[in-house]
Amino acid sequence: MCLSPQFLIFMGLALAEFLVESWLVPSVKYAPIMILGFFVTLFGEIIRKTAIITAGHNFTHLIAEEKKETHTLVRHGIYRFF
Numbered sequence: 001m002c003l004s005p006q007f008l009i010f011m012g013l014a015l016a017e018f019l020v021e022s023w024l025v026p027s028v029k030y031a032p033i034m035i036l037g038f039f040v041t042l043f044g045e046i047i048r049k050t051a052i053i054t055a056g057h058n059f060t061h062l063i064a065e066e067k068k069e070t071h072t073l074v075r076h077g078i079y080r081f082f
Helices: 003-024 031-056 077-081
Strands: none
Touching: 003 031
16 A cells, blocks of 8 residues: 555644644745755655555565565566666
C-alpha cells in the first residue's frame, strides 16, 4: 500500500506543525524557501511513489532478514537507475 496509516499520521502531523508555525510566527515562513521546499518534496514523493508502484508486491516498509521464495529482484522502471 502506498499510503500506510503511519505515513498518513506523519504527514498530518507535519502539516499541523507547518500551520501552527505559520500562525504563531509568520515571518519564519519565507515564501521563496517554501516554494523551493515544496518542489523538492514533490519531486521526492514522485520518486518514492514510482518506486513503490514499480516494486509492487516486493515492496514493504519492513526490513527483510531472509529472502522469501516469492521475492524477485526488480530491475526495471525507476530501479534500473540505481
